Amino acid sequence: MRxxxxxxxxxxxxxxxxxxxxxxxxLVDRPDxxxxxxxxxxxxxxxxEKLLKVAASVPRxxxxxxxxxxxxxxxxxxxxxxxxxxxxxxxxAKYKVWVKPGSEQxxxxxxxxxxxxxxxxxxxxAQYQGVVVYSMADVPLGFGVAAKSTQECRKVxxxxxxxxxxxxxxxxxxxxxxxx
Numbered sequence: 122m123r124x125x126x127x128x129x130x131x132x133x134x135x136x137x138x139x140x141x142x143x144x145x146x147x148l149v150d151r152p153d154x155x156x157x158x159x160x161x162x163x164x165x166x167x168x169x170e171k172l173l174k175v176a177a178s179v180p181r182x183x184x185x186x187x188x189x190x191x192x193x194x195x196x197x198x199x200x201x202x203x204x205x206x207x208x209x210x211x212x213x214a215k216y217k218v219w220v221k222p223g224s225e226q227x228x229x230x231x232x233x234x235x236x237x238x239x240x241x242x243x244x245x246x247a248q249y250q251g252v253v254v255y256s257m258a259d260v261p262l263g264f265g266v267a268a269k270s271t272q273e274c275r276k277v278x279x280x281x282x283x284x285x286x287x288x289x290x291x292x293x294x295x296x297x298x299x300x301x
Contacts, residue, residue, distance in 0.1 A: 122159050122160070122161045122166075122173075122176065122181060122184060122187060123159065123160055123161075124157070124158075124159060124160070125158055125159070125160050125165065128198075129160060129165075129194065129198075129200075130158070132194075132198070132199070132200040133158060133165055133191070133192070133200050135200075136192070136200050136202055137191075137202075137210070139250065139251030139266075140202075140210050140214055140215070140216075140251040140252075140253060140264060141210055141213040141214055141215060142213075142215045144213035144215070147213060148167070148209060148213070153169075154169050154170065154171060155169070155170045156168065156169050156170070157170060157173065158191070159173065159187070159188070160194075161181075161184065161186070161187065163193050163194045164186070164190050164192070164193045164194075165190070165191045165192050165193065165194070165200070166186065166187050166188040166189065166190055166191065167188050167189045167190075167191050167206070167209065168187055168188030168189075169188070172187065172188060173187070189205055189206070189208075189209065190203055190205045190206075191203060191205070191206040191209075192206060202264070202287070202288065203288065204263060204288040204289060204290060204292045204293070207253070207261055207263065207264060207288070207290065208261070210253060210261075210264060211253050211255075211261035214252070214253035214264075215243070216243045216246045216250050216251065216252045216253070216267070217242075217243045217252060217253050217254075217255055218234065218239065218241070218242050218243070218246075218252045218253070218254050218255065218265075218267070218283075218284050219239075219240040219241040219242070219254075219255045219256070219257055219259075220234055220238050220239065220240055220254060220255070220256060220257070220262070221238050221239070221240045221257065222256070222257060223238065224237070224238025224239075225256050225262060228254060228262055228263065228286065228289055228291075229262060229263075229289050229290065229291035230291060231286055231289065231291065231292075231295070232286060233265070233268070233282045233284060233285055233286045234254065234265070234282070234283055234284035234286070235279065235280055235281065235282060235283065236274060236277050236278065236279045236280070236281050236282075236283050237279040237280065239274065239283050239284075240257050242267075242271050242274055242283075243271070244271055245271060246267050246270060246271045247267070247270055248267060248268070248269060248270045248273070249266055249267060249268075250266070250267045251264065251265075251266055251267075252264065252265060252266065252267050252284060254284060254289070261290075262289055262290055263286070263287070263288050263289030263290060263291075264287055264288055264289075265284045265285050265286050265287045265288075266284070266285045266287060267283065267284055267285075268281075268282045268283055268284060268285050269281070269282075269283050
């Protein structure tokens with residue numbers, strides 16, 4: 122468990138910035154204490170400083186995980202955001218997409234969101250902008266990247282992809298043996 126290097130911090134904050142913009146500061150300086158990001162076995166964890174002090178007494182090779190896993194670095198040192206970060210991204214998301222009840226299951230199986238399944242979309246969403254996907258009952262389902270801007274979504278045909286799937290809560294069931 123070590124602090125992130127400058128390059129790793131930049132990669133993590135750039136990825137988080139796609140989804141929550143300048144609200145990253147609200148993740149670190151929370152009213153219930155100060156939180157930080159730590160790297161352990163190529164995974165980035167979001168940990169309170171109180172918990173970090175307690176975990177200092179645990180040997181590094183005995184430590185399985187600590188805090189919430191936000192994602193991992195690939196072998197090419199690119200950062201991949203994990204679905205376990207969804208609960209922290211959803212309240213601060215700048216751009217949101219709501220899917221119709223009939224398309225929720227398709228999204229939770231790992232498919233992209235089609236125009237026919239789009240319920241609502243935040244105004245002024247740019248193309249390739251990170252979005253958090255919600256059900257119509259405002260339950261966060263996952264996140265992805267907008268394939269079309271808000272303006273293009275109005276004109277496109279019903280079978281066109283409007284959100285590229287990246288992660289969803291269905292991964293808890295599909296990949297339960299690899300999520301930490």
